[in-house]
Amino acid sequence: MVPIIQLIHKELSKIYQSLSATKKLHALIIKTQLSSDPFYATQMVRIYAIHGDLCSARNVFDEGSIRSVYLWNSIIRAHAQAHQFYDAFSLFRKMLETDISPDNFTYACVIRACSERFDMHGLKLCHAGSIVSGLKSDSICGSSLVTAYSKLGLVEEASKVFYGIREPDLVMWNSMISAYGNSGFWDKSLELFSNMQNSGTKPDGYALVGLLLGLSDSTSMYIGQGVHGFCLKTSFDSNAHVGSALVTMYSRCKSMSYAYKVFSGISQPDLVTWSALLTGYSQSGEREKALLFFKKLVLVGKKPDPVLSASVLAAAAQMANVKVGSEIHGYVLRQGLESDVMVCSALIDMYSKSGFLGLGIRVFDIMPEKNIVSYNSLILGFGLHGLASHAFQMFEEILENRLVPDESTFSALLCACGHAGLVEDGKFLFRRMKEEFGIQARTEHYVHLVKLLGMNGKLEEAYYLIQSLPEPIEHGIWGALLSCCDACGNFELAEVAAERLIESNTKRASYKVMLSNMYAGDGRWDDARKVRESMREGKVRKMPGVSWI
DNA sequence: TGAAGCGCGG
Numbered sequence: 001m002v003p004i005i006q007l008i009h010k011e012l013s014k015i016y017q018s019l020s021a022t023k024k025l026h027a028l029i030i031k032t033q034l035s036s037d038p039f040y041a042t043q044m045v046r047i048y049a050i051h052g053d054l055c056s057a058r059n060v061f062d063e064g065s066i067r068s069v070y071l072w073n074s075i076i077r078a079h080a081q082a083h084q085f086y087d088a089f090s091l092f093r094k095m096l097e098t099d100i101s102p103d104n105f106t107y108a109c110v111i112r113a114c115s116e117r118f119d120m121h122g123l124k125l126c127h128a129g130s131i132v133s134g135l136k137s138d139s140i141c142g143s144s145l146v147t148a149y150s151k152l153g154l155v156e157e158a159s160k161v162f163y164g165i166r167e168p169d170l171v172m173w174n175s176m177i178s179a180y181g182n183s184g185f186w187d188k189s190l191e192l193f194s195n196m197q198n199s200g201t202k203p204d205g206y207a208l209v210g211l212l213l214g215l216s217d218s219t220s221m222y223i224g225q226g227v228h229g230f231c232l233k234t235s236f237d238s239n240a241h242v243g244s245a246l247v248t249m250y251s252r253c254k255s256m257s258y259a260y261k262v263f264s265g266i267s268q269p270d271l272v273t274w275s276a277l278l279t280g281y282s283q284s285g286e287r288e289k290a291l292l293f294f295k296k297l298v299l300v301g302k303k304p305d306p307v308l309s310a311s312v313l314a315a316a317a318q319m320a321n322v323k324v325g326s327e328i329h330g331y332v333l334r335q336g337l338e339s340d341v342m343v344c345s346a347l348i349d350m351y352s353k354s355g356f357l358g359l360g361i362r363v364f365d366i367m368p369e370k371n372i373v374s375y376n377s378l379i380l381g382f383g384l385h386g387l388a389s390h391a392f393q394m395f396e397e398i399l400e401n402r403l404v405p406d407e408s409t410f411s412a413l414l415c416a417c418g419h420a421g422l423v424e425d426g427k428f429l430f431r432r433m434k435e436e437f438g439i440q441a442r443t444e445h446y447v448h449l450v451k452l453l454g455m456n457g458k459l460e461e462a463y464y465l466i467q468s469l470p471e472p473i474e475h476g477i478w479g480a481l482l483s484c485c486d487a488c489g490n491f492e493l494a495e496v497a498a499e500r501l502i503e504s505n506t507k508r509a510s511y512k513v514m515l516s517n518m519y520a521g522d523g524r525w526d527d528a529r530k531v532r533e534s535m536r537e538g539k540v541r542k543m544p545g546v547s548w549i
Numbered sequence: 550t551g552a553a554g555c556g557c558g559g
Contacts, residue, residue, distance in 0.1 A: 039551060043550090046552075074552065138554095140554045205556070209556040212557085274558085275559085
């Protein structure tokens, strides 16, 4: 090989060097007249994209090289990875007009882009296109389809793609296991995990993380323990991602002692693992511990990132202690994270929940970039302070700024209606959410709506609303009705709600306490005693030890 | 001499 080409290849392997080194290399390639060779053009596009210089990448693509499928793929990917979806898709369309056909890599890239911009229509088109191109049984294309469908909530479609492939490879198995896990079907992902092993494919860390993802409450913790056992046997517990997923799994199952045990067994926990533990403590009510671990992580020299800062701020928000929260605010400022949109949203939430809505508004006003999360935080803040009209003004602003309201936006607005007693506005908003914005109501929305009705003298309407829902009805919804009955002193309905809660076999004691207190308050001591006794009986429950693997 | 599909924390 000519020495200069050798030099270029040596430089190409050092791609993580600076942008200026990349530009020098580019100049060298132009000088040696290699820039029309699609290999070198592809390499330059890739390297410029790594350095975030999309303009130079695009110039390389536009300037005269022969366009191989590699070159097309590299420029489409560069735009897609930078979330410049418009450019990515217009290039893809241009490519379809040329003699070069897209291959499995091209489709994998545009399919992923569709899921990232929640473009169901585009996804179906790309899926169809890949079939026409003869990629129906391709596993690279297939696994990206499985992931994309499951990200858009269509697990059924994902499984159709999966079962259409005769011999799934490792990534294909993992994609489907994660798809089921992400959708909460842990039983199906477990079944697949076992099928995968029977077919002779050895699981890796991805499979285990996918499996652990679906285990999200204490009812499935014994499964999680089984998976944990498997991780120990196969030494996957020392894998950083598996370790974090285990910490998260135990945290979600409200079993912080296990979560901590796993955490302390990881030799070098990264920020994600720390954050999983910290969020676990914060969400299971042990806020002081969350703050303590935040201090510890700063002490061992870790530099919190925006996500971790946001989760410690959430712990402070729960404490409703502005002193703690503003200390963390100071820390965030010193770390230079004050313009991060996630951190700012957490600050808004913390200040408003600590009673300092004005400070939250100030953070909102000066933040350089606002997204739907920051609007949601402020709307919730206005709602909590009884300022429903301000909350609705913010909603208008969201629409004016062409942002898309999400589930949390409506949840916050319904909560605002509840605090201000705006029954008709709340009902209207609930309808708009479904009809105009196509958002399916979730438990939290029903809880807000039931409370809004129940607390404003419309207990029966709330009851009929719950009656109209398909089974199984989340216990939180009946719980909301029960607390309204408690507040209004309606025993008749309270008993119905309590009965349904007991039927649903929820372990939460607070409902029974509420009912028992209601009876006691009315002097119905026998009834109160019966409820108390049933609590004592129900309490003795042992976690069955089962290994599913 | 080339690219790529799957993972944890808000």
